[in-house]
Amino acid sequence: MIYTVTLNPSIDYIVEVEDVKLGGLNRMKRDLKLPGGKGINVSRVLKQLGAENTAIGFLGGFTGRFIEDKLREDCIQTDFVTVQDDTRINIKLKHGDETEINGLGPDISREEADALLRKLSELHEDDIVILSGSIPPSLGGDFYERLIGSCRQAGAEFVIDTTGEALMKALVHKPLLVKPNHHELAELFDVDLHTREEITTYGRKLLEAGARNVLISMAGEGALLITADKVYHATAPKGTVKNSVGAGDSMIAGFVGTYVLNSDPLEAFRTGVASGSATAFSDDLAERSLIEQLQPQVQISEC
Ligand SMILES: Nc1ncnc2c1ncn2[C@@H]1O[C@H](COP(=O)(O)OP(=O)(O)O)[C@@H](O)[C@H]1O
Numbered sequence: 001m002i003y004t005v006t007l008n009p010s011i012d013y014i015v016e017v018e019d020v021k022l023g024g025l026n027r028m029k030r031d032l033k034l035p036g037g038k039g040i041n042v043s044r045v046l047k048q049l050g051a052e053n054t055a056i057g058f059l060g061g062f063t064g065r066f067i068e069d070k071l072r073e074d075c076i077q078t079d080f081v082t083v084q085d086d087t088r089i090n091i092k093l094k095h096g097d098e099t100e101i102n103g104l105g106p107d108i109s110r111e112e113a114d115a116l117l118r119k120l121s122e123l124h125e126d127d128i129v130i131l132s133g134s135i136p137p138s139l140g141g142d143f144y145e146r147l148i149g150s151c152r153q154a155g156a157e158f159v160i161d162t163t164g165e166a167l168m169k170a171l172v173h174k175p176l177l178v179k180p181n182h183h184e185l186a187e188l189f190d191v192d193l194h195t196r197e198e199i200t201t202y203g204r205k206l207l208e209a210g211a212r213n214v215l216i217s218m219a220g221e222g223a224l225l226i227t228a229d230k231v232y233h234a235t236a237p238k239g240t241v242k243n244s245v246g247a248g249d250s251m252i253a254g255f256v257g258t259y260v261l262n263s264d265p266l267e268a269f270r271t272g273v274a275s276g277s278a279t280a281f282s283d284d285l286a287e288r289s290l291i292e293q294l295q296p297q298v299q300i301s302e303c
């Protein structure tokens with residue numbers, strides 16, 4: 001079974017305005033409330049691809065109930081720990097450009113945190129756990145390491161999509177996949193990265209530190225896949241970008257949902273890129289029909 005873990009889910013409140021007047025009254029042209037947070041996005045796209053999975057993490061309050069209801073409507077299995085505090089709301093402001101305002105997240109008590117750790121200690125060897133997104137401040141920066149400890153003890157594989165120190169510390173435990181975008185990779189090593197060669201050099205460092213596959217996404221420029229012995233580039237399909245929120249999560253869903261079928265990293269890479277682009281070209285997350293339509297447009301070459 002695939003599990004996605006979202007420590008800090010959100011209602012993504014997508015707000016479209018003609019123009020933003022700071023300090024003035026702005027009226028919305030359109031708005032949309034979506035269940036969000038990185039792991040939850042991965043779950044929704046996995047389901048589109050026919051990959052059964054269970055979404056876990058922390059949900060609380062009226063916002064948490066909204067998210068759980070939406071996931072159930074999509075027939076996605078859930079096993080969240082219920083917390084006292086409300087799940088956050090993240091604002092995604094579209095005004096020609098995209099401005100994001102993400103909440104900090106609820107306070108999570110020690111008992112609530114322990115309840116999640118217990119769930120992960122009950123995993124099995126053939127399980128894959130996808131750990132995605134930020135850690136609510138109340139949990140402490142080492143919470144992913146504690147979760148990874150539980151996964152590894154159970155013999156389960158894990159994928160991690162987070163940033164900074166939490167990502168670096170996870171590498172030694174040999175994740176099946178990490179997927180920073182090229183900006184996050186540059187930030188991780190405190191460098192400027194411009195060329196594909198420079199990005200590859202720093203991507204390899206993640207492999208050397210323990211990751212088994214490294215995907216570096218580069219928005220409209222496609223992505224790089226770095227495996228133990230090869231480096232590949234994939235072009236991104238062309239289209240009209242409607243929404244880039246969740247493109248990275250969709251890419252992880254496409255990769256993992258395909259990799260579990262045949263362990264072929266190249267087929268997984270192709271579906272990953274097509275899934276990311278299908279989300280970029282949609283109002284909400286990618287649907288299966290568009291992913292399948294875009295797959296043949298992804299050109300993969302060895303670097
Ligand atoms: N403008 C775009 N045109 C086509 N595909 C895109 C675009 N933006 C994102 N994608 C697709 O989604 C993937 C992930 O996007 P990216 O923005 O790099 O990730 P993240 O959301 O993690 O920052 C890309 O590798 C690409 O396949």
Ligand SMILES: O=P(O)(O)OC[C@H]1O[C@](O)(COP(=O)(O)O)[C@@H](O)[C@@H]1O
Binds near residue numbers: 102250
């Ligand atoms: O665009 P991405 O990186 O795939 O992720 C988008 C998701 O991440 C979020 O911005 C939350 O990110 P964080 O967990 O890092 O705060 C959600 O609001 C959104 O659903």
